[in-house]
Amino acid sequence: MKLKDFKKSYIYVTRDFPHYEMKRFKISLGKALFYLFGYSLFIFMLAVALFSFTPLRKTLFWIENGKIKEQAVRIKKLEAEVAYVTKELNKFIKLEKRLSYAVILAGADSLDSSAAIYDSLRAEPHGNRLDGGNLLYIINSLIEKLFQDSAKTSEQFYFIPPVKNGVVIRKFDVEHNHLGIDYAVKPNTPVLASASGYVIFAGFTAVDGNVIILQHKNNFRTVLKHCNVLLAKTGDRVFKGEIIAYSGNSGINTTGPHLHFEIWHGEDVLNPERFLIQ
Secondary structure: OOHHHHHOOEEEEEEOOOOOOOEEEEEEHHHHHHHHHHHHHHHHHHHHHHHHHOOHHHHHHHHHHHHHHHHHHHHHHHHHHHHHHHHHHHHHHHHHHHHHHHHHHHOOOOOOOOOHHHHOOOOOOOOOOOOOOOHHHHHHHHHHHHHHHHOOOHHHOOEOOOOOOOEEEEOOEHHHOEOOEEEEOOOOOEEEOOOOEEEEEEEEEOOOEEEEEEEOHHHEEEEEEEEEEEOOOOOOEEOOOOEEEEEEOOOOOOOOOEEEEEEEEOOEEEOHHHOEOO
16 A cells, blocks of 8 residues: 555544434544544643642652652661761771871880870870879889989889789790780779880770780880770870779680780880889
8 A cells, every 4th residue: 555545544433323323424544643642642731730730649659759768768877887987987097097106106215295296196184093292103213213223224124013913824925925924803903004104005906905005214115905994095194003994804815804914125025024013
C-alpha cells in the first residue's frame, strides 16, 4: 500500500444498539489519529493538574518520600560516623605530635623550659601535686644534694621508688628485652615521681596502656607504664614524691596489675635498682 492510498483510508464505525436503527459512521484515518492524540493530551494534562494541585499528589509521592526519609537517616548516620572518625584522627595527630616533641626533648642534654618547643607541651597546673615546701620534698632534696656532692659523674643521680611498699616481681633483663623492673601493686596504687622534672609525655598507647615519661636533670628520664589513671599532664613540672598517676593493668603488653618502671640516661637504658634509694 502506498502512502497516498493510506491517506485516503477511512475508518467506519457501526452503531449496533438494540431498539436503534443500525447506522454507520465514516471518518478519515488522519482525523482519527488527530482526535486520539488530542484525547491523550487532554487526559495527560488533566492527570498532571490533579496530582499537582489536589491532595492526590500525596498518594503519588508517598513511596518516594519514604525512600527520601530513609536516605536522610542514612546520611545522618554517615555524618555521625565521619565526625567520630575525624575526632579520633585528630587525637592520633595530636598524640603523634606530642610524641615527636617528647623524642626531641628526651634527646636533649638539658631541658630549657623557656624554649619555644616547650610551649607545645605546656599545660595548666593541677591541684594534685605536692609543692616544693613539703617536708618530703626538703628531705629528698637534701639526700639528692648529698649524693651529688659525693660524686661528680652523671650516674650518681638517685631516685626514690615510684610506689611505696612495692614488691619487685620481675627484674631488669636486657637480654630478654625487659628494660625496667615490674612492681606487683594493687590497682589504683598511687604512683610517685621518682625525681623532680617535667612531664614530656602523658597519654595512652595500645601496647603499654597509659604511659607517663618524665625528663629530669642531667639528661635522665623515667618511664612508667600500664597506669590506670594519669594525674600529671604533658608539660607539667613535678616534684620528687608527688603523686602523678595511679597504677593499673592497661595496654596489651601486660598479664596483670603491676607498674613497669624504667630509667634512661640519654640513649642508654639503666638498671633501676642501681639508682633507687630503698
